[in-house]
Amino acid sequence: MMNLDLTGKRALVAGSTQGIGKAIAMQLARQGAEIILIARNEEKLIQVKNELPTPASQEHHYIVADFSFPPQLKVLIEDWLELNGNIQILVNNTGGPAGGPITEAKEEEFIKAFNNHLICNHILAKALIPGMKEAKFGRIINIISTSVKQPLAGLGVSNTIRGAVANWAKTMANELGQFNITVNNVLPGATNTVRLKSIIENKAAKTGKTVEEISQQMANAVPMKRVAQPEEIANAAAFLASPAASYINGINLPVDGGRTGCL
Ligand SMILES: NC(=O)c1ccc[n+]([C@@H]2O[C@H](COP(=O)([O-])OP(=O)(O)OC[C@H]3O[C@@H](n4cnc5c(N)ncnc54)[C@H](OP(=O)(O)O)[C@@H]3O)[C@@H](O)[C@H]2O)c1
Incomplete structure (x- = not known):
């Protein structure tokens, strides 16, 4: 029987008050994981925390943080870990950068998106990796975009930053595999x-x-x-988080109904 059970494991799911992040938090909780939600809006965080299933009588938590302020995120996550202990599953996710043709993009937009996506992913991963090593089990799952494989028209800044995040993740996968920590990317197509x-x-x-x-x-x-429905993206992420996905490492998994034109 394929092992999808996450009982006794903790999962930090970022950008989880709505959309894809929320659907992932809900699915991981269904599989027994204790969830730590992150987003900016505390009211919505409390609401989602109360909605999360508790099949293993697990406790759920939340952290209020804004990814536009990476140094603050670093302090918040380090304090949380010191107080509450380790987390074995990390789902990196946040709101996407604003759209627009790349020829019209302002320099500041790239810096903002780089901070929100790559730097915040890095801060969270660095904070959690020691605990994953200790547990001899870790999963880092990055919700990116199919633009990792094929740029999308009108999403210039996003396309650029997605490529950076994918290369960051692949390099992490190379370094962390030996510790039974896998790093994989889920690439959603258009999702409702x-x-x-x-x-x-x-x-x-x-x-x-x-x-x-x-x-x-x-x-x-x-x-x-x-x-796609957000739950269809969440199912892929939840599989990658599970013990069943033990030998999948360093991949980009499009969940796009076949839209991406390349192999
Ligand atoms: N939906 C699609 O069709 C699609 C397709 C490809 C890729 N993607 C990518 O997948 C990711 C998630 O997409 P989605 O559609 O689920 O997005 P969404 O509906 O906009 O949800 C974004 C989540 O991130 C949180 N968030 C936004 N900005 C934040 C910040 N500065 N700091 C902390 N949390 C923040 C939001 O909560 P708060 O507002 O409370 O902070 C919310 O929970 C994005 O990167 C998106 O570009 C989406």
Whole structure:
């Protein structure tokens, strides 16, 4: 029987008050993990914490943090670990960078996205790795984007930073495999979340088309003729977090209904 059980394990899930992050937190909790949520909005954090399943009578927690302030995040996570002990599963995730053509991107936008994505991932990973080594079990899962494989039109800053995060992750995987810590990336395609809604609205405003037309175009670009539900992304992340995924390391897993055109 494939082992998906996460009872007795702790999972820090970032960007987890809505969308893909929340769906991942819900799924990992269903598999028995104790969840530590992170986001900026405390009200929403409390609400999600109360929604999380507790099949193993596990306790869930949250940390209020803003990824726009990496040094603060570092202090918050280090203090939390000192007080509460180790975490074995890390899901790196946060809101995506603003859209726009790369030729119009401002330098500050790259720096902001680099901080929010790469630097915050690094801070969390560095803080958790010693505990993962101690447990002789660790999972680092980064929610990135299919732009790791093929740039997406109109997402210049995002495409650039996603490439950096993917290379960071692959290098981490090379260094950490020997400790039974795996590092893998999940690459969502278009997924039905608030983030997608705002991308569709922006495109509609720019092209003069209706929101329905843009949504239809987006669905038509996918071999499966629909966008994903957040739970479908969460299932892939939860599998990678499980003991069953013990020999999967250093991969980029598109969960995009087949949209990405390359192998
Ligand atoms: N949805 C898609 O179609 C799609 C496709 C490909 C890739 N992705 C990528 O997958 C990731 C998640 O997407 P999503 O659609 O689930 O996003 P989302 O609905 O916008 O949710 C983002 C989550 O991150 C938190 N967050 C945002 N900014 C933060 C900050 N500065 N500090 C701390 N937490 C922050 C938000 O909570 P608070 O507001 O409370 O902080 C929220 O819980 C993003 O990187 C996105 O670009 C999404």
